[in-house]
Amino acid sequence: MTAAGTDDLTLRVDGSRPVSPADVEAVLRICDRAEDGGHTGMLTVYVSGTPQPGWTVDLNVGLLTKWERAVRRLERLGLLTASVAAGDCGGTALDVLLATDVRIAVAGTRLVVPVSGDATWPGMALYRLARQTGTARLRRATLLGIPLSTEEAMIAGLLDHIVDEPDEVSEQIAGLAAAITGKELAIRRQLMLDAAEHSFEEALGSHLAACDRALRRAATS
Template identity: 70%
Template sequence: MTAAGVGDLVLHVDGRQPVSPAVVEMVLAVCERAEDDYGAGLLMVYVSGAPQPGWTRDVNVGLLTKWERAVRRIERIGMVTVAVSAGDCGGTALDLLLATDIRIAVAGTRLVVPVSVDATWPGMALYRLARQGGRLRRAALLGTPVDAGAAVEAGLLDAVVDRPDDALAEVAAAVAGLSGKELAIRRQLMAEATEHSFEEALGAHLAACDRALRRVAVS
């Protein structure tokens, strides 16, 4: 897994690599750059690869806790996050794919819930799969790979393309001028919509509307 940034931030994620302190630190470093130096733009996450048998050998709950917090930080970051997936995508790659805003797949992509010993891995990818694509029970329970077309139908991917650069250019044009902080607020409101009733959500939405009106008044 490597990260580099020219203009926008870029993160490359190899799902064949198991969770490790180095992987956690790489993701956290990108988050810190985004929070310190970027108020808008894209965080592009290129994901591919799935774990091999025995990948949990050096993994423990303490490390997993740090990893899940790092993924959650990506999920809440004040930038538009775009994943580009290719080939089989599982493990750390699947975790981060499911935490991004926009997901573009190269033809031939498959989403794979990894298996550990005698069952699918029970990490937070299962939680996100259930919330975002609840019909894919076979993938969550049996580890059956989900091809790109089925993932689009389930809402887990936004598009399958042959030329991801063209799709990224379209996203970048749409994002131009948007505030990362304001986008993060909208993302949170959308996430909470599945958990709260209308009455429970109303106050947070009105507060966001009031904030938007005040921003307009001083612009």
């Protein structure tokens, strides 16, 4: 897993490798840059690869906890996040893709819940898959590890664009993201995520507070 130069908010995730401390640090570093460097616009993650047999041999719960917290931090950034997927995507690649706001896939991409031993891996990708699409569409993928094709993932709402060349779509989305204030995006993303769990009455206070904030910002602009 690698991060690009200081002026380019780009991360590359190789899902063919098991998660490592270096992977955790790479995600945390780019989150630091996105939050502390005065950046606006979009953070782009290129994801590909799925784990090979035996990939969990050296894993432990402590490392997995750090990884999941790093991915959660990425998921809650003030900037818009976009993933560009190619080929089979599983493991860390699937984890990060499911944590991004906009998902672009090269035609032929497949989403793969990796297998460990005699069953699929029970990481937080299963949680995000179920929360984002519901369980009915995903039984075969989550229980049997059968890959989701690009078309199936698109129908399930896990992907937003299927393209042959992703650069043009990425540039269009980056142009839209450039006009969005980071903290405002983060607030609206959280309201959207909370909606799946909160009743109308529970959500009302948060939405009214966000409306009040928007009115005050408009009055002072």
